[in-house]
Amino acid sequence: MASYKLLLLPGDGIGPEVAGGMQVVLDTLKETGLATFETETDLVGGSALDAHGVPLADATLQRAKDADAILLGAVGGPKWAGVAYENRPEAGLLRLRKELDLFANLRPAICYPALAEASALKRELVEGLDIMIVRELTGGVYFGEPKEITTLEDGSKRAVDTQVYTTAEIERIAHVAFDLAGKRSGRVASAEKHNVMKSGVLWKEVVTKVHAEHYADLQLEHILADNCAMQLVRRPKQFDVLVTDNLFGDVLSDIAAMLTGSLGMLPSASLGAVDASGLRRALYEPVHGSAPDIAGQDKANPIAMIGSLAMCLRYSFGLGDAADALDGAITDALSGGARTADIAGAGANPMGTRAMATAVADAL
Amino acid sequence: MASYKLLLLPGDGIGPEVAGGMQVVLDTLKETGLATFETETDLVGGSALDAHGVPLADATLQRAKDADAILLGAVGGPKWAGVAYENRPEAGLLRLRKELDLFANLRPAICYPALAEASALKRELVEGLDIMIVRELTGGVYFGEPKEITTLEDGSKRAVDTQVYTTAEIERIAHVAFDLAGKRSGRVASAEKHNVMKSGVLWKEVVTKVHAEHYADLQLEHILADNCAMQLVRRPKQFDVLVTDNLFGDVLSDIAAMLTGSLGMLPSASLGAVDASGLRRALYEPVHGSAPDIAGQDKANPIAMIGSLAMCLRYSFGLGDAADALDGAITDALSGGARTADIAGAGANPMGTRAMATAVADAL
Ligand SMILES: CC(C)[C@H](C(=O)O)[C@@H](O)C(=O)O
Ligand SMILES: CC(C)[C@H](C(=O)O)[C@@H](O)C(=O)O
Numbered sequence: 001m002a003s004y005k006l007l008l009l010p011g012d013g014i015g016p017e018v019a020g021g022m023q024v025v026l027d028t029l030k031e032t033g034l035a036t037f038e039t040e041t042d043l044v045g046g047s048a049l050d051a052h053g054v055p056l057a058d059a060t061l062q063r064a065k066d067a068d069a070i071l072l073g074a075v076g077g078p079k080w081a082g083v084a085y086e087n088r089p090e091a092g093l094l095r096l097r098k099e100l101d102l103f104a105n106l107r108p109a110i111c112y113p114a115l116a117e118a119s120a121l122k123r124e125l126v127e128g129l130d131i132m133i134v135r136e137l138t139g140g141v142y143f144g145e146p147k148e149i150t151t152l153e154d155g156s157k158r159a160v161d162t163q164v165y166t167t168a169e170i171e172r173i174a175h176v177a178f179d180l181a182g183k184r185s186g187r188v189a190s191a192e193k194h195n196v197m198k199s200g201v202l203w204k205e206v207v208t209k210v211h212a213e214h215y216a217d218l219q220l221e222h223i224l225a226d227n228c229a230m231q232l233v234r235r236p237k238q239f240d241v242l243v244t245d246n247l248f249g250d251v252l253s254d255i256a257a258m259l260t261g262s263l264g265m266l267p268s269a270s271l272g273a274v275d276a277s278g279l280r281r282a283l284y285e286p287v288h289g290s291a292p293d294i295a296g297q298d299k300a301n302p303i304a305m306i307g308s309l310a311m312c313l314r315y316s317f318g319l320g321d322a323a324d325a326l327d328g329a330i331t332d333a334l335s336g337g338a339r340t341a342d343i344a345g346a347g348a349n350p351m352g353t354r355a356m357a358t359a360v361a362d363a364l
Numbered sequence: 365m366a367s368y369k370l371l372l373l374p375g376d377g378i379g380p381e382v383a384g385g386m387q388v389v390l391d392t393l394k395e396t397g398l399a400t401f402e403t404e405t406d407l408v409g410g411s412a413l414d415a416h417g418v419p420l421a422d423a424t425l426q427r428a429k430d431a432d433a434i435l436l437g438a439v440g441g442p443k444w445a446g447v448a449y450e451n452r453p454e455a456g457l458l459r460l461r462k463e464l465d466l467f468a469n470l471r472p473a474i475c476y477p478a479l480a481e482a483s484a485l486k487r488e489l490v491e492g493l494d495i496m497i498v499r500e501l502t503g504g505v506y507f508g509e510p511k512e513i514t515t516l517e518d519g520s521k522r523a524v525d526t527q528v529y530t531t532a533e534i535e536r537i538a539h540v541a542f543d544l545a546g547k548r549s550g551r552v553a554s555a556e557k558h559n560v561m562k563s564g565v566l567w568k569e570v571v572t573k574v575h576a577e578h579y580a581d582l583q584l585e586h587i588l589a590d591n592c593a594m595q596l597v598r599r600p601k602q603f604d605v606l607v608t609d610n611l612f613g614d615v616l617s618d619i620a621a622m623l624t625g626s627l628g629m630l631p632s633a634s635l636g637a638v639d640a641s642g643l644r645r646a647l648y649e650p651v652h653g654s655a656p657d658i659a660g661q662d663k664a665n666p667i668a669m670i671g672s673l674a675m676c677l678r679y680s681f682g683l684g685d686a687a688d689a690l691d692g693a694i695t696d697a698l699s700g701g702a703r704t705a706d707i708a709g710a711g712a713n714p715m716g717t718r719a720m721a722t723a724v725a726d727a728l
Contacts, residue, residue, distance in 0.1 A: 076559070085562075085565060088559060090559045090560065094560070120485050120486060120489055120597050120598050120599075121484050121485055121486070121597075122484060122485070122486060125484055141505075141527060141560075141561060142560055144524070147561075147562050148562055149562050149565065149566055152530070152531075156530060156531035156532060157530065157531045157566055158528065158529075158530045158531075158566075159528070159529050159530075159561075159562045159563040159565065159566035159567075160508070160526060160527065160528050160562065160563070161526075161527040161561045161562055161563050162524060162525075162526055162527070163505060163524065163525040163526070163527065164522065164523070164524050165522075165523050166516070166520060166521065166522045166523075167516075167520035167521045167522075168520060193611075193614075195440070195452060195454045196454065196458070196505075196506055196614075197505060197511075197523075197525045198449075198511050198512055198513050198523045198524065198525055199523040199524070199525050201449060201513065201523065202513055202521055202522075202523035203523075225614075225615060226614045226615050226618040227618065227653075229593065229615045229618055229619050229622075230618045230619065230621070230622040230627075233484050233485075233597060233619055233622045233623060234484050234622055235484075247557075247611075248615075250557075250560075250589075250590045251589060251590050251593045251612075251615055252593075254590040254591065254593055254594045255593050255594065255597055255619070257594070258593075258594040258597045258598055259597060263594075289591075
């Protein structure tokens with residue numbers, strides 16, 4: 001029986017609770033005898049800063065490198081609003097992404113039928129929605145240098161961030177998008193601002209080339225990022241796979257997530273390249289943030305975290321059947337009426353984080 | 365009687381048609397004896413490129429500098445997809461914004477009651493929506509240097525764009541936002557990504573300072589740009605004035621526009637600083653683009669262009685009453701059932717561009 005090493009990084013805010021909910025499901029998975037999971041737990045973000053003075057300790061980074069996959073809860077919160085830029089909780093997550101070269105961020109935006117009513121959009125526009133956003137995660141304005149604030153002679157300041165993309169960076173994320181599209185509807189939309197940004201010009205050029213040379217049987221559409229944001233609101237079902245850069249991906253994936261009415265339900269995967277032995281580094285985390293306002297109250301929805309575990313089974317361990325079973329258990333629990341507060345609707349009597357996790361585990 | 369010099373730049377696609385519609389209203393305004401309007405017409409964008417080999421001729425720029433206000437239709441279209449980067453139609457518009465130092469882009473997102481049903485969002489979420497987006501328009505990644513594509517030794521490429529903001533640039537746009545908020549609900553939200561971008565750190569710092577020193581009686585909220593995009597979809601009415609940088613403003617204002625269900629109805633103003641004689645450079649244009657797919661068919665909605673004229677009366681000439689009358693005429697024409705195809709709804713019999721403009725002129 002295969003054995004996998006998982007590193008759990010619960011993080012801040014509701015992170016520890018949703019990670020606890022996932023643990024319930026993980027225990028059930030272990031009992032099924034599907035695989036052995038060895039788990040270690042460590043700190044990241046504000047909690048790491050409080051304990052070690054940095055948002056990601058070197059020892060934690062080493063553990064992340066040694067693990068077969070990482071499951072992260074969430075980072076950040078108002079408690080750390082005043083800390084120095086290098087030490088903000090988010091820096092821990094960004095360092096993990098960069099050092100492990102997790103360049104491909106997969107963010108499915110799925111509208112669960114039971115929750116279509118919770119969307120701000122009219123039901124017919126979102127029912128059945130199933131978009132896969134492929135966001136470049138280790139390049140662009142997040143990491144480009146110079147990135148600095150300098151003080152001018154008159155005492156005023158000047159801030160600079162640099163958006164950089166190379167052919168190689170765009171090529172590899174394009175391959176991920178087209179490979180995924182090949183297993184889905186065969187349609188890819190690529191979003192940039194080539195009418196204003198040189199990185200957008202190169203992005204469009206490289207995606208066009210990768211398509212022509214390797215995936216001519218698939219459909220490719222180029223769309224300006226501002227128009228893409230509009231179209232996501234107007235008619236989201238026109239999209240299947242949507243590939244874009246780090247910053248546009250941050251915004252567009254959040255819009256897509258919100259459309260589904262299921263923000264607390266959406267998982268994500270951040271993947272590295274496949275190495276010679278067929279393995280790839282990977283980190284899985286909910287799309288939602290640390291939600292400090294409800295932290296510690298057993299209110300948070302653990303489904304995004306549990307869904308992240310399902311993505312881990314699928315993308316890191318090739319356990320597609322188990323992943324399907326887990327996704328099915330989530331759907332069954334929802335159909336059975338299980339609801340946390342975020343998706344309960346008016347008048348309903350919501351359950352807590354742990355009860356929801358148990359409902360999914362039972363359905364499994 | 366005051367006399368004003370207007371430069372009309374119809375541009376590309378549906379630009380000439382909607383500008384023609386606006387001309388109908390302008391003629392009616394002239395008849396009222398409110399003011400004298402002297403108009404000149406010139407080329408910008410693809411049409412300028414076709415005629416002069418550049419998307420904004422120097423002579424046109426000079427005319428723009430000499431005018432009291434500029435009214436622009438739209439630029440761009442697939443016809444010019446292959447032209448060199450420096451000559452793309454958008455470059456004409458960007459040069460105008462930059463050379464005239466039109467740093468403050470005001471984009472109202474208003475949901476007309478008669479059109480609430482046309483929104484993708486549920487009616488109760490958008491009915492009565494009235495957001496003023498204040499977008500910085502002459503800084504950030506649109507204009508920062510370096511902005512280039514270089515070829516590396518192995519033949520692959522590297523593209524760079526640079527986001528730059530100075531204290532002075534942020535201060536002046538913050539003042540515009542707070543001044544507007546003072547005449548509205550008194551609430552400003554400022555959107556950036558200070559958790560990832562140094563320009564976001566400076567943005568937040570400067571906006572906070574301007575608020576504390578000059579507008580302590582107004583309410584200021586800081587919001588991350590990705591979360592702002594989400595909140596616009598989830599609960600748009602939480603916002604009143606929203607101030608943000610050039611790139612986030614591009615995306616967020618498009619989302620807000622789409623929410624209203626009235627994209628073809630929304631005007632915008634791009635304003636410079638007020639000079640010693642109390643005058644300010646200004647350009648007014650619809651938020652919608654050049655819509656080449658329907659160009660030349662008398663189908664386009666001229667209301668955004670007519671609304672841009674109303675903003676011109678208000679912000680450039682201080683003719684608030686006339687602007688109110690024109691805005692009222694738009695509302696009346698709509699209440700009277702006037703509909704172009706974009707807002708007609710299924711089964712309705714839409715009118716053309718000119719008929720819609722005439723309906724507004726008649727209501728005036
Ligand atoms: C926490 C933050 C740094 C992060 C980002 O901007 O990438 C988050 O918004 C995300 O989308 O994962
Ligand atoms: C045409 C284009 C250059 C422009 C922009 O990106 O600013 C447009 O999208 C806008 O929002 O006015």
